[in-house]
Amino acid sequence: xxxxxxxxxxxxxxxxxxxxxxxxxxxxxxxxxxxxxxxxxxxxxxxxxxxxxxxxxxxxxxxxxxxxxxxxxxxxxxxxxxxxxxxxxxxxxxxxxxxxxxxxxxxxxxxxxxxxxxxxxxxxxxxxxxxxxxxxxxxxxxxxxxxxxxxxxxxxxxxxxxxxxxxxxxxxxxxxxxxxxxxxxxxxxxxxxxxxxxxxxxxxxxxxxxxxxxxxxxxxxxxxxxxxxxxxxxxxxxxxxxxxxxxxxxxxxxxxxxxxxxxxxxxxxxxxxxxxxxxxxxxxxxxxxxxxxxxxxxxxxxxxxxxxxxxxxxxxxxxxxxxxxxxxxxxxxxxxxxxx
Amino acid sequence: xxxxxxxxxxxxxxxxxxxxxxxxxxxxxxxxxxxxxxxxxxxxxxxxxxxxxxxxxxxxxxxxxxxxxxxxxxxxxxxxxxxxxxxxxxxxxxxxxxxxxxxxxxxxxxxxxxxxxxxxxxxxxxxxxxxxxxxxxxxxxxxxxxxxxxxxxxxxxxxxxxxxxxxxxxxxxxxxxxxxxxxxxxxxxxxxxxxxxxxxxxxxxxxxxxxxxxxxxxxxxxxxxxxxxxxxxxxxxxxxxxxxxxxxxxxxxxxxxxxxxxxxxxxxxxxxxxxxxxxxxxxxxxxxxxxxxxxxxxxxxxxxxxxxxxxxxxxxxxxxxxxxxxxxxxxxxxxxxxxx
Numbered sequence: 001x002x003x004x005x006x007x008x009x010x011x012x013x014x015x016x017x018x019x020x021x022x023x024x025x026x027x028x029x030x031x032x033x034x035x036x037x038x039x040x041x042x043x044x045x046x047x048x049x050x051x052x053x054x055x056x057x058x059x060x061x062x063x064x065x066x067x068x069x070x071x072x073x074x075x076x077x078x079x080x081x082x083x084x085x086x087x088x089x090x091x092x093x094x095x096x097x098x099x100x101x102x103x104x105x106x107x108x109x110x111x112x113x114x115x116x117x118x119x120x121x122x123x124x125x126x127x128x129x130x131x132x133x134x135x136x137x138x139x140x141x142x143x144x145x146x147x148x149x150x151x152x153x154x155x156x157x158x159x160x161x162x163x164x165x166x167x168x169x170x171x172x173x174x175x176x177x178x179x180x181x182x183x184x185x186x187x188x189x190x191x192x193x194x195x196x197x198x199x200x201x202x203x204x205x206x207x208x209x210x211x212x213x214x215x216x217x218x219x220x221x222x223x224x225x226x227x228x229x230x231x232x233x234x235x236x237x238x239x240x241x242x243x244x245x246x247x248x249x250x251x252x253x254x255x256x257x258x259x260x261x262x263x264x265x266x267x268x269x270x271x272x273x274x275x276x277x278x279x280x281x282x283x284x285x286x287x288x289x290x291x292x293x294x295x296x297x298x299x300x301x302x303x304x305x306x307x308x309x310x311x312x313x314x315x316x317x318x319x320x321x322x323x324x325x326x327x328x329x330x331x332x333x334x335x336x337x338x339x340x
Numbered sequence: 341x342x343x344x345x346x347x348x349x350x351x352x353x354x355x356x357x358x359x360x361x362x363x364x365x366x367x368x369x370x371x372x373x374x375x376x377x378x379x380x381x382x383x384x385x386x387x388x389x390x391x392x393x394x395x396x397x398x399x400x401x402x403x404x405x406x407x408x409x410x411x412x413x414x415x416x417x418x419x420x421x422x423x424x425x426x427x428x429x430x431x432x433x434x435x436x437x438x439x440x441x442x443x444x445x446x447x448x449x450x451x452x453x454x455x456x457x458x459x460x461x462x463x464x465x466x467x468x469x470x471x472x473x474x475x476x477x478x479x480x481x482x483x484x485x486x487x488x489x490x491x492x493x494x495x496x497x498x499x500x501x502x503x504x505x506x507x508x509x510x511x512x513x514x515x516x517x518x519x520x521x522x523x524x525x526x527x528x529x530x531x532x533x534x535x536x537x538x539x540x541x542x543x544x545x546x547x548x549x550x551x552x553x554x555x556x557x558x559x560x561x562x563x564x565x566x567x568x569x570x571x572x573x574x575x576x577x578x579x580x581x582x583x584x585x586x587x588x589x590x591x592x593x594x595x596x597x598x599x600x601x602x603x604x605x606x607x608x609x610x611x612x613x614x615x616x617x618x619x620x621x622x623x624x625x626x627x628x629x630x631x632x633x634x635x636x637x638x639x640x641x642x643x644x645x646x647x648x649x650x651x652x653x654x655x656x657x658x659x660x661x662x663x664x665x666x667x668x669x670x671x672x673x674x675x676x677x678x679x680x
Contacts (some may be wrong), residue, residue, distance in 0.1 A: 042502070043500050045500050045503050045507065047507055048500065049508075094676065096469075099466065099469060102465060103465055103466060104462075119445075121442070121461075122444075123441075123506055125439050125443055125465055125505060126439065126443060126499055126502045126503045127468075127499070127503060129436075129468075129472070129495075129499040129501035130500060130501070132495075133470060133493075133498075134496050134500075136476055136495070137489075137492045137493060140485060140488045143485055147478060148476070148480045148488065149477075149480045152476035152479075152652075153473075155469075155472075155476070156474050159469040159470035159472075159473055160383055160470060162466045163383075163387055163466045163634035164385050166387075166463055167385065168467065189646070224502075225589055279511060286385055289348070314537075335657060
């Protein structure tokens with residue numbers, strides 16, 4: 001252990017942070033994780049691998065299993081137990097994505113038609129259930145009750161976060177505090193759990209577990225904040241995300257929460273109507289983007305994200321300097337630099 | 341152990357089989373299970389207990405947790421660990437019902453509006469996910485990896501059975517074999533698992549586990565067959581199930597499979613069109629019921645159900661005669677006598 005401060009500053013990192021170091025750090029193990037994913041999404045019912053594969057092979061970044069793999073590297077775990085668990089994490093994530101797209105009626109994800117559009121809502125719900133069950137089967141095979149506890153608890157928290165988000169949808173009164181609580185549950189809980197389990201399989205102590213949990217959780221919040229910023233950021237149209245989705249769905253994300261808070265009476269009236277769903281044409285979206293630019297709330301959201309990314313990096317300070325730690329720091333820097 | 345044959349005959353059972361013995365056998369323990377259910381469906385998000393409670397307090401029979409409780413009685417287990425696990429089983433079942441109703445677009449269940457109608461599809465999908473996660477949390481608290489393995493595997497099988505049923509919907513070529521395979525997965529797997537875990541927590545051997553598994557599995561098949569018969573049985577209108585649902589959804593259940601198999605060319609043409617969804621008016625339903633009556637396929641379906649119920653009872657033969665065993669035999673008899 002040492003008490004290094006891990007700065008998120010330009011000085012100690014390349015000018016353009018990159019995912020390359022973490023990708024190369026985890027590449028060999030990720031091949032093994034991908035093999036588990038491919039093997040275990042099979043079923044005697046051909047629709048299941050077809051639908052699951054549509055999303056799983058659809059160019060996802062495998063961000064969450066990557067956290068498990070990187071966590072194992074940073075603590076120097078030599079085994080391979082975490083490969084199966086990283087696949088379980090990806091299955092839980094995939095199940096929630098499938099259900100999310102049904103819930104939101106989303107039509108595109110990662111630049112492709114969503115599974116619910118291609119295969120219909122019913123099959124998409126059920127294949128999500130299958131992947132979720134399969135995730136638990138993988139964890140049971142590994143046999144760690146502690147990992148099972150961490151991931152079943154995270155799953156319950158994710159579902160609660162999703163319901164909470166649904167309840168907050170089209171509610172202009174959603175505060176920044178409440179929003180952070182929601183993304184802490186719906187996004188950051190799985191990032192935290194994915195990181196933490198690396199320390200569990202390595203049988204490190206509570207301090208290492210907590211450090212990895214903090215890294216994952218803060219990175220998850222930062223990641224979601226930037227995602228939400230990108231949805232209103234005109235320079236980010238190339239990200240593959242359908243811009244303005246959140247606006248049309250009346251989702252209260254931070255760029256909107258801050259624009260509403262900073263707006264004058266007329267602007268607030270616009271936001272109330274827009275969030276309620278009365279004014280959400282393309283022209284309204286353009287006006288929303290204009291107000292967000294006026295009050296600089298995409299930048300403010302990104303600034304918040306930097307704060308959480310910094311906390312993620314500082315959580316790694318208990319680990320000695322290593323290629324793995326530097327890669328994880330750069331991944332956090334990359335997360336907040338996305339979409340510029 | 342003894343090798344008694346357990347007959348499913350009138351002679352050894354009351355003329356009208358009843359659930360009363362199994363209800364009274366399990367009543368005290370069921371109160372404790374219900375307390376766990378109520379406690380653990382709570383959440384900081386009020387919509388979650390509201391939606392879950394809509395279904396859970398909606399007059400369900402708690403059939404599956406009852407199997408866990410009755411199984412514990414028949415093997416003489418003295419502890420209470422199975423209460424939490426029985427609640428987990430009910431949560432898994434509730435999650436699948438919520439998702440089923442979304443998948444089928446069902447409007448009523450147990451004579452009430454379904455959760456998807458009252459609360460909408462999005463919340464219903466997500467609360468299903470929450471209950472499913474909660475089920476695993478309960479199992480993790482209990483701490484038996486063997487129970488976790490049995491129930492995670494059953495959950496994956498259920499999801500596959502549901503997808504399989506979806507794929508078979510509106511496909512006239514679905515055979516009796518394939519239908520039995522589907523209901524074995526979507527219904528009987530959880531009945532089997534719910535029973536089996538009683539022997540696991542009691543740390544009985546493989547023989548007892550298998551006997552309870554066989555009882556549950558065969559009872560599950562019998563139960564589903566009778567459910568499917570009732571949907572076409574004019575004398576069963578009082579059962580609270582919306583009659584003709586399966587017909588309108590183009591579900592290939594045994595009464596239809598047999599009526600198609602036994603029908604002449606003109607009748608087969610009718611079934612092909614009906615299952616494909618071209619002819620499913622009330623008048624068509626009336627004609628379907630007429631054909632089913634002509635070929636006596638409700639009775640044939642019930643006869644198949646009796647076969648499986650008999651196998652369920654015979655599986656109990658390894659246990660000594662007891663109040664519990666007699667109650668379980670009568671429950672199987674009741675399952676096939678329902679709706680007359």
